[in-house]
Amino acid sequence: METALQSNQLTTLANENQRGLINSSAFTFSKEKRLPVLKTKMETKGLSIYYNKTLAVEDFSLSVPANQITAIIGPSGCGKSTLLRSLNRMTDLIPRTHVEGSVLLDGENLYAPNIDVVELRRRIGMVFQRPNPFPMSIYDNVAYGPRIYGVRNRVALDDIVETCLKQAALWDEVKHKLNQSGMAISGGQQQRLCIARALAVEPEVILMDEPAASLDPIATLKIEELMQNLKSSYTIIIVTHNMQQAARVSNFTAFMMLNDHKAGSLVEFGETAGLFTNPKHKQTQEYVTGRFG
């Protein structure tokens, strides 16, 4: 009874979301398949990630559409975060990690030898599971990125800080205390500050690793609303444990799971509504109806 109910709720959520997408989108739809024709922003091709010799993610191929929210869901430990981190080469930071295959941003392979990792991380921003404001003022937190890239002009910085805080729906709450420590505001505000900080370097893609996992429901709701507002300007990829969240916020969902080699692999990818209401794979169906995971 309970799983059926949950599944119904998810379906409803996904359907509502889908309606929202159709109403608000300016995309062209191909008549036969009822799928929006979308530009691909990011793409992984046969991506495999190794920790030491252990295979963590195997042969992962996914096309992430531009200006949409793509959710990656799956049970704990299936390699969602690892996959997400490989998309802006944060995996480089973990010693003895090895990546095969390719990750394309606008058709350009991020793992090609001539890629500037610094520039690539500017283009692909990241928001982490736990808010991680730097130990400096709110203003300096947002201005940190632009300063790295050489913006020194105070007026220009003021402008960036205000714009980004407004985009992150935080401006009204902090405009009177920009000089206060970024660690002195609430967890939800901190997370929005981190989003503002990521926006300040003008990224094209924003990766979110369980951005609401440590937040209360109201703060979570704010982050989710914020994501909806951001997607017109950015491509968002979100990893989440929370299926309701994926159903609420995302336009596309990728479901991943450990395969026979105990490595994370893609089971199913499609429009969120379709994946939740009419999953093509038995494993997806079992997962979204809460029968395991």
Added chain:
Amino acid sequence: MAELNPTLDTSLKVSYITGRKGYLRRKLVNVLMLVLTGAVTLLALFPLFWIIGYVMAKGGQYINLDLFTQLPRPAGVAGGGVLHAIEGTLMLTLVAAVVAIPIGLLAAFYAAYHPNTPLGVGLRFGTDVLSGVPSIVVGIFAYALVVKPSGHYSLLAGGLAMAIIMLPTTIRTTEEMIKLVPTNLREGALALGAPEWKTALQVTFPAALSGILTGFMLSLARASGETAPLLFTALGNDRFDLAKLISGGVSAGQSIFNILGNILQQPVDSLALTLYKYSQDPNINRVNQSWAVAFVLMMLVLIINILARGWVEYRAAKLRG
């Protein structure tokens, strides 16, 4: 409601527990252990308060302004002070800090960022060994390194010996403080495209700063109380007169570097050395002064400690907002 659910009947529950034989014994053992651990804690604190109280009682009465402002008088002449030793301690500590802090800081960053490289492992092992080396051996090392080649005892040699004493604590506390900075803070900066060195300098270092400074100050306090490494290096110098050295250098038209170089070449006294020597002096004035010096030294270390901890509190409170 109680009738409906007999297990929730409180009177029944109380009698069930207190009715058991072991309960009284358990309470007794509890009280006994509390008394025992409390008494031992007091015992452990006893030497500390005894030392402070005793030194205060013996030395406090000889504290006067002259002690801080006057140079020593010739033996047998009453009065005078230990200005030379206060200056010496401050200068030795300064030299030690100037040498030990940059080295310690940079080495700690290396060790924290590359803990599993041979150099990182070696550094950790080396600092452990170094912190176990008796301080008098460090003194002999500085003697061989500076005193012997230069042919005389000096502030430089003493400062160097103290720097070596400070190094292990400085490196290890700094390394621990850097490691305590959450990884996701570092990742946050790197994800914005900051290069590793900027992340270390602008994010990790400020986040760890209060801890690092405490480490510095604690190791400074520790080193400034050391006597043994100074015996072969700074030696002690009753006739050290900083004001005269400076005014003499200025009137001879020497550059600031010459004057500083000259000061570094001088053997100097420190509070700890003075305490050691005065306490063995046949002159009762000097013995009394040695108690006062002990008191001053203790207060100095205490004040540095309190300042260090106060600073940490202040920084933490400021970050919390």
